[in-house]
Amino acid sequence: MFKKIPNYIKYIFTNVFFLFVFTSIFRIIFYSFFANLENATSVEVRKAFLLGLRFDLKLAIITLFPLAILVLITNYRFLKNRIYKRIATIYLSITYLILTLFFLFDFGYYDYLNIRLDASSLRFLTNLKISGQVLVESYPVYKGIIGLLILIFIIYKFSKSIYNRFSNVEEKRSKKVKALYFITTVLLLSFGIYNSFTHYPLRWSQAFFSKNNAVNQFTLNPVLYFFDSFAYRSEGVNMEEFKKYYPVIAKHLNLPKDKISFERKVVFDSTYTKKPNVVIVMMESVGITTMSFYGNPIKSTPNLDSLINVSTSFPNFYVHKVGTAASVFASVTGLPDIEDVRTASRNPLLQDQRIIFDQFNGYEKLYFLGGSANWANIRSIFQSNIRGLKIFEEGSYKTEKRADVWGIDDYELFKESNKELLKLHQQEKPFVAYIQTASNHMPFTVPDEKEAYKPLKDNEISEGLLEKSGFKSLAQLNALRYLDFNIGRFLERAKKSGYYENTIFVFFGDHNTAMKRTNLYPKEFDLNIQLQHVPFLIHAPKFVASKTISKNGKIIDLFPTVASLAKINYTNYTLGNDLLDSTQTNTTSFVYLGINGEPAVGILQDSLYYSKTNVTKTTGLYNLKTKGLKNIKEDNIERAQQMDSLLSAYYHSTKYLYFNNKKR
Secondary structure, eight states, X not given: OXXXXXXXXXXHHHHHHHHHHHHHHHHHXXXXXXXXXTTSOHHHHHHHHHHHHHHHHHHHHHHHHHHHHHHHHHGGGGGTOHHHHHHHXXXXXXXXXXXXXXXXXXXXXXXXXXXXXXXXXXXXXXXXXXXXXXXXHHSOHHHHHHHHHHHHHHHHHHHHHHHHHTOSOOOOOOHHHHHHHHHHHHHHHHHHHHOOSSSSXXXXXXXXXXXXXXXXXXXXXXXXXXXXXXXXXXXXXXHHHHXXXXXXXXXXXXXXXXXXXXXEXXXXXOOOSSOOEEEEEEETTOOGGGOGGGTOSSOOOHHHHHHHHTSEEOTTEEOSSSSHHHHHHHHHHSSOOOOSSSOGGGOGGGOSBOOSGGGOTTXXXXXXXXXXXXXXXXXXXXXXXXXXXXXXXXXXXXSOOEXXXXXXXXXHHHHHHHHHHHHHHHTTOOEEEEEEOOSSSTTOOOOSOBTTBOOOOGGGSOHHHHHHHTOXXXXXXXXXXXXXXXXXXXXXXXXXXXXXXXXXXXXXXXXOOOOOOOSSSHHHXXXXXXXXXXXXXXXXTTTSOOEEOOSXXXXXXXXXXXXXXXXXXXXXXXXXXXXXXXXXXXXXXXXXXXXXXXXXXXXXXXXXEEEEETTTOOEEEEETTSSSOOOOGGGOHHHHHXXXXXXXXXXXXXXXXXXXXXXX
């Protein structure tokens, strides 16, 4: 029976088989080195693997389908004409190369964010220079290029050998027989793409069958998921929905009910005779779960731990979206970043916002970073929105010892920042400064020794303790320890320079680093919001007492809180609130994330977390303080409806303010 099948049909299915094997090998590699399925049951892993193989088969067929159609149209001629041989070998070589690149980038993307490759990853193409440097400094890129060239050569030879294997002369069939083979082959390939016996084809959403996100991520095929995710790109403001939910946000923020206005004036009866300085430090990749103060078993952040004890801290503080650019945008503008593919900082239509940072009249305004402000269009976020701002970046400092792709390391950044702040202090000029750190970011470049800092070595920490802490590598831990050391050293310099006492220091994490699942905040890990749970503390002994404030907070609350503490008269046009205002008790944290493969929004109030996906409108209500990941929405319908309305109000109000909060 098999011998009767024409060779051109065998050629098609042979190539499908090898493409399937090729993609499956990458699945095995992902399982072996990236999947983190220690907490998954054997049943879940087996189901994920089998379902994943179906995705891999679907990709193999889709990939070969154009060539298969050409083969079916030309049938016997395809295996006799040299031009078809050349087309086939070139097509397959390019196909294997593209698939390989997709999977390799997926490995790196998942290693960084615990998310499979999707359309949002295109934001890294905006600045190829920086993204390229990160790759070069984090991975063996040049060896990889050599490996790819060798792979292309092997695939080219392999494709030719398959072609030659089936190119022997055969007896010709009648048109009816050829038509039968044509139709049968197309139907089989189509069924392989459909890949289901139900009314619905195999879809990416089926990968999200488990409450363990690591299992779901393992199930996905990154190539298919990348193109599927384009269906969820950003949209403009929906005025009908915004007007529907404006009364909800108006009640929540105490806004006018009879007209649409987010303007709230804050005026103080008296201000400080000597204006306090403000220094805001964005701590790269620092989340609650990384810190020993909040329960991490490794003494990872001794300086920050000590600092929290003498500061006002907010343990229930969240950034809106995972990503440094998103948190910089939100912290400066007072608006959440809810763009799907590109960050809001890269949207030219969202510049020139009315923000509180710009209202620090009589202050010197400064922005410090170790690399270039062109990254992610951050320069525009600061310069377009803040008058009189001075940007200090690579090329601005007298002493520059470039550490990696991100420019000078945090030690040098804090040292150079202190020099500028000291000058202003000596000139008796108040200042508001924003310092953006970067050393706690891949490629995790730390020195062999820097004053009292020394990185831990493999023999200085047990594998069991490192595993229990959730850190993926010792390099990841050492980078956090280096940032912690530099923060302590920076405050020492501030005291020595003389501006410490009259300065309000603000520290916040831009997002958590990708961690393994541990017993610390496991529900947040499973709900995919652990990456957004970050520390926020205000250190200013002269201006605020040492205490813990447990109310929910979010990154857009930063400037309303700081400006109020410094007694700066300002007008708030955004969605942020003063977290130190004791009259505001019904506070929330608003997050923007991915749930089951599609964009979603979530809101946290006290111990409750409510989420809703943007397209399928799947909702869930969870109590973060109870055991087990149970959706309690049906048992708390009224509370779920209230949180749903407030969640929608935040989302649509953000879209509205993107385009209606411009300077006049």
